[in-house]
Amino acid sequence: AQSVAQPEDQVNVAEGNPLTVKCTYSVSGNPYLFWYVQYPNRGLQFLLKYITGDNLVKGSYGFEAEFNKSQTSFHLKKPSALVSDSALYFCAVRLLSGNTGKLIFGQGTTLQVKP
Amino acid sequence: NAGVMQNPRHLVRRRGQEARLRCSPMKGHSHVYWYRQLPEEGLKFMVYLQKENIIDESGMPKERFSAEFPKEGPSILRIQQVVRGDSAAYFCASSPPFRGPYNEQFFGPGTRLTVL
Numbered sequence: 001a002q003s004v005a006q007p008e009d010q011v012n013v014a015e016g017n018p019l020t021v022k023c024t025y026s027v028s029g030n031p032y033l034f035w036y037v038q039y040p041n042r043g044l045q046f047l048l049k050y051i052t053g054d055n056l057v058k059g060s061y062g063f064e065a066e067f068n069k070s071q072t073s074f075h076l077k078k079p080s081a082l083v084s085d086s087a088l089y090f091c092a093v094r095l096l097s098g099n100t101g102k103l104i105f106g107q108g109t110t111l112q113v114k115p
Numbered sequence: 116n117a118g119v120m121q122n123p124r125h126l127v128r129r130r131g132q133e134a135r136l137r138c139s140p141m142k143g144h145s146h147v148y149w150y151r152q153l154p155e156e157g158l159k160f161m162v163y164l165q166k167e168n169i170i171d172e173s174g175m176p177k178e179r180f181s182a183e184f185p186k187e188g189p190s191i192l193r194i195q196q197v198v199r200g201d202s203a204a205y206f207c208a209s210s211p212p213f214r215g216p217y218n219e220q221f222f223g224p225g226t227r228l229t230v231l
Contacts, residue, residue, distance in 0.1 A: 034219060043119070043206055043222040044158070090157060101210065102148060102171060103220060105157040 002027045004093050006106035013081045014114055021076040021109045023091030032094040033074040034103065035065055039087050047089075050074060061085070081113045117142070119209050119223035120189075127229045128197050136192040136226045140209030147190045148220060149182060152204040164190060197230045204228075 003026045013019045025031055032051055036044040048059025055067045065076045074091060088110050092103040120139040128134050140147050146165055150158040163171040164184035175182070179197075184190040194201055204227050208220035 036222070041224075041227075043121075043224040044208075046219045046221070049219055101146070101218070101220075102160040102163055102174075103150075103158075103208075104160065105150075107157040 004106040006109045010110045012112045019078050019081045023074045025093050034092045036090045037087050083113050086113045121223035125227050129231050134194040138190040138207030144209035146210045148208040150206045199230045202230045
């Protein structure tokens with residue numbers, strides 16, 4: 001079965017420190033991976049995606065993610081966290097079966113950045 | 116360019132009533148996806164539609180739920196005879212005409228359904 005796992009319910013970091021939000025996946029075929037962020041009572045905002053090419057993907061708001069095929073991981077990173085980065089983060093994999101492009105989401109990781 | 120629009124933002128229904136959720140995709144987008152987010156959970160795919168066609172409804176409950184995306188007007192997610200377990204946030208996403216994996220989906224703000 002194709003799935004996405006985010007092993008941490010919550011990640012706490014101090015402002016200015018680097019942050020990592022973990023994601024592992026299980027898919028058959030090539031993985032197409034996405035990160036989204038959700039602020040309270042809002043919809044999801046796209047951060048970045050990996051389709052092919054360089055394993056290090058750069059996205060919005062200074063975030064980046066590293067695709068690691070051997071470890072089947074796609075961890076989200078940022079060199080220096082901001083308090084405003086505090087939100088709920090979702091990793092997702094896109095399934096390309098037939099003509100569908102639906103996303104399978106992980107359960108989400110709450111990021112808390114403390115001043 | 117307006118984003119994905121959903122209305123209402125909040126909907127309260129009593130058990131047994133019907134809920135209608137509307138989604139207007141971004142301009143130029145012909146693909147619509149519906150997802151449900153239960154409390155403390157991630158988003159779960161429900162249905163994928165193109166204009167006048169249901170492409171993938173593998174995530175839809177077998178009963179009471181239906182979706183449409185008519186030639187004119189918004190996409191509608193309809194829940195008949197709602198029960199308390201239907202209380203959730205329902206998100207709509209849209210994307211341009213499908214070109215493989217390259218298109219990210221753009222999400223609306225969601226409709227929060229509360230069933231009393």
